[in-house]
Amino acid sequence: MSIKPVVALIGRPNVGKSTLFNQFTKSRQALVADLSGLTRDRQYGDATYEDKSFIVVDTGGIGEADDGSGNIDDYMSEQSHTAIHEADIIVFVVDARAGMIGADAEIGKFLHTLGKPVYVVANKVDGAHDAAPAEFYALGLGEPYPMAASHGRGVGNLLEVLTADMPTQENVVEPKGLKLAIIGRPNVGKSTLVNRLLGEDRVVVFDMPGTTRDSIYIPYTREGRDYVLIDTAGVRRRGRIDEKVEKFSVIKTLQAIDDSNVTVIVIDAQEGIVDQDLHMIGYALDAGRALVVAINKWDGLTADQKNYIKIEMDRRFNFISYVKVHQISALHGTGVGNLYPSILRAYQSSMFEVSTNRLTQILQDAVTANPPPTVAGRRIKLRFAHIGGHNPPVIVIHGNQTSSLPKSYQRYLENQFRQVFKLEGTPLNVIFKQNDNPYANKSDTPTKAKAQQLRQRERNRAQKFTTKDKPRFTNKDKKR
Ligand code: GDP
Numbered sequence: 001m002s003i004k005p006v007v008a009l010i011g012r013p014n015v016g017k018s019t020l021f022n023q024f025t026k027s028r029q030a031l032v033a034d035l036s037g038l039t040r041d042r043q044y045g046d047a048t049y050e051d052k053s054f055i056v057v058d059t060g061g062i063g064e065a066d067d068g069s070g071n072i073d074d075y076m077s078e079q080s081h082t083a084i085h086e087a088d089i090i091v092f093v094v095d096a097r098a099g100m101i102g103a104d105a106e107i108g109k110f111l112h113t114l115g116k117p118v119y120v121v122a123n124k125v126d127g128a129h130d131a132a133p134a135e136f137y138a139l140g141l142g143e144p145y146p147m148a149a150s151h152g153r154g155v156g157n158l159l160e161v162l163t164a165d166m167p168t169q170e171n172v173v174e175p176k177g178l179k180l181a182i183i184g185r186p187n188v189g190k191s192t193l194v195n196r197l198l199g200e201d202r203v204v205v206f207d208m209p210g211t212t213r214d215s216i217y218i219p220y221t222r223e224g225r226d227y228v229l230i231d232t233a234g235v236r237r238r239g240r241i242d243e244k245v246e247k248f249s250v251i252k253t254l255q256a257i258d259d260s261n262v263t264v265i266v267i268d269a270q271e272g273i274v275d276q277d278l279h280m281i282g283y284a285l286d287a288g289r290a291l292v293v294a295i296n297k298w299d300g301l302t303a304d305q306k307n308y309i310k311i312e313m314d315r316r317f318n319f320i321s322y323v324k325v326h327q328i329s330a331l332h333g334t335g336v337g338n339l340y341p342s343i344l345r346a347y348q349s350s351m352f353e354v355s356t357n358r359l360t361q362i363l364q365d366a367v368t369a370n371p372p373p374t375v376a377g378r379r380i381k382l383r384f385a386h387i388g389g390h391n392p393p394v395i396v397i398h399g400n401q402t403s404s405l406p407k408s409y410q411r412y413l414e415n416q417f418r419q420v421f422k423l424e425g426t427p428l429n430v431i432f433k434q435n436d437n438p439y440a441n442k443s444d445t446p447t448k449a450k451a452q453q454l455r456q457r458e459r460n461r462a463q464k465f466t467t468k469d470k471p472r473f474t475n476k477d478k479k480r
Contacts, residue, residue, distance in 0.1 A: 003214075004258050005054045005166050006251050007047070008087035010062065010111070012103050015095040016123040019149040021045060021058040024159070044250055046258075046287070049156075052163040055254055057083045062107065086251045089117050089162060092141065096122040100135045108139035120144040121158060126151075177219060177226030178347055181256040181289075182233065184266035185276055186248040189296040190233035192330040193266055197229065197339070215256045222340070230256045257283060261391055262290040262347050262425075264339065269295045269309050269327070273316050281320060288392030290346035290426040291323050292339060299329035322418060323425050346425025352393055354421065356386040363397060366416040375404040383435075394429045402432035 007024075009017045025045035043058040059080040084090065090111060094104050111118045118141045122132030125146040132144035145161075147154030182197075184190050198220060216231040232252050257263050263284045267277050284291050295309065313325060324342040328335035363385040372380040381400040388394035395417060414430050417423065 003255050004046075005088040006057065006086060006255075007054050007089045007091060007162060008057045008059055008084050009091050009093060010059050010084060010107065011093035012062065012095070012101075012107070013060075015093045015098075016147075016149045017058050017060075017093050018043070020091070020093060020121070020123070020147070020155070021056060023149055023152055023155045024056045044254060047159075049159040049163045051168045052166045054163065054166060055251060055258075057087065057251065059083050082249060083251065084114070086249060087116065089119070090114065091119050091121055091158070091162070092139075093121045093123050094136055094144070095124055096130075096133050096136075096146070097124045097126075099133060100138065104136075104139070108141060111141065118142070119158065119162065121147050121154075123147045123149050125154070177228045178262065178343075179228045179230060179260045180343060181215075181230040181260035181263045182266065183253050183256055183263060183280060183284075184232075185268070185274070188266045188268040188271075189330045190231075190266050193264075193294065193296065193328075193336070194229065194231050194233060196330050196333055196336045215252055225344075230260055232256045253280065254283065257287055257289055260289055261350065262292065262343050264292045264294055264343065266294045266296050266330075269297045269305070270300055272309065273312050278316060281323075285320070285427045288427055288429070290350040290391065291320070292342045292346055292425060293317070293320075293323055293325040294330075294339060295325060295327045296330050298327040299332055299334065322423065342425060347391075349421075349423040350391040350393060350426035352390075352421055352423065354387060356384065359386060359395065360384040362417065362420050363413070366413055370412060372405060372409055375401050380405055388431065389429075392427050392429055393423070394431060396431050396433060398433045398435045400434070402434050405432060 009021060011017050021043055024047040045056050045058075047054050047056045062080060092107065092111060094100065120132075120136055120139060120141045120143075122136055122144040125132060126148050130146060132146040136144040145154060145158050147158065149155065182190050182194055198218065216234055218229040218231055220227055220229065232249075257280075265277065265280055265284065267273055281291065281293070295313070298306070301309070317323070317325060324346070326335055326338055326342065328339070330336060360383075363382055367382055372382060374380070378401065380402065382397055382402070383399045385395055385397045388396040397413070410430060410432075414428055417430065418428060
């Protein structure tokens, strides 16, 4: 894990930003989440290209007026502004068919002031032979990349360039200890909880230099165990405990989730459970993080309010029945101590280890108790299972016709594994391998890289288009 770089898509409305966004995130659509909770015009997603991954933000349209007379800030919402300033790389999408108009020039001027790498993409270059219109050179932002985003042409080439300098998972040095992210909407009590969890005196704060979007990483030891607390509220920045300099940042939240082993989401009981809380939970689980929920400000509630929240929890948390929910008061400290056992439990569950023999035995027990259905007269066979990864745990099951296995049966197996191994607080990925002769290459344990390679190959197949008539698009596109 590492801090994922952030790529922001910028441009006028309807130039194809969301199409490009979808192209970038297609490998993991589930991660696309609207976390801003404020408007619908921004999207945050997770993009993977080969062994690199990054967060991509579609900033929505800016520069609505095309006379070029207005100030760029007039067209940009505050959230878009934040996203652009927090991004590491900017992709400026222009419409090759419409040509360069005043607003493009304005946006271009603004981008020059940022001092960040900018890639100009000339979208809607539909003729396979066509170059990007030369007029976009005038932006002074380098050679425009021709693209036909709706066909996926040019996307692989751009991804190759964008990710060239990004770190791979391998070349990142990990800090020591369980990484614990504290996330939540503004004012839910994150800072108060961080102070509670750390105590006042025994903390050494390492204020890592960085942009304002960066969370603060606080290493500490508790009961002989090392932790690194990822403080998204920024309460300990520069030691000014009384003064918070941070604004809520979606990107910071996503990065903290991605970089954690366990995420604690703080929810304000007085406000109730809101959609944005659920989006954050969804993102964390899709990202494979272990999770603990803290319903804070429990102290201030009347009996009626408590009942109401309990009903809400039953209703809205039924999709995370395996996640531990705590009612706490960060202000008074009530219930805070109970968080640690759940955090450890979630972490251990996410790292659980078991031999192939034992796992296969559990699989066979489950199959005997409730056999899979037959497909076209043949019974689906599940032969053996092994661990394929941790945090999140991955169980790989090999068998015949596994692609025909109904979702309900997959859930049944997942639940069996959860029960037997007492997995709590972590998502569990059960994946299936179709393998008619599994024993022929039994030693061929799928690794993450391998799984990625396979996905890549599948994508290639889906996206193949003829190479002979596309000189302007490089063969990088074929790799997708
Ligand atoms: P953050 O923005 O998530 O870091 O939230 P803060 O920790 O700054 O808390 C926001 C406000 O909620 C402050 O006024 C806190 O004193 C208050 N607060 C935090 N935790 C609790 C709690 O457990 N109970 C009550 N009643 N208020 C709390």
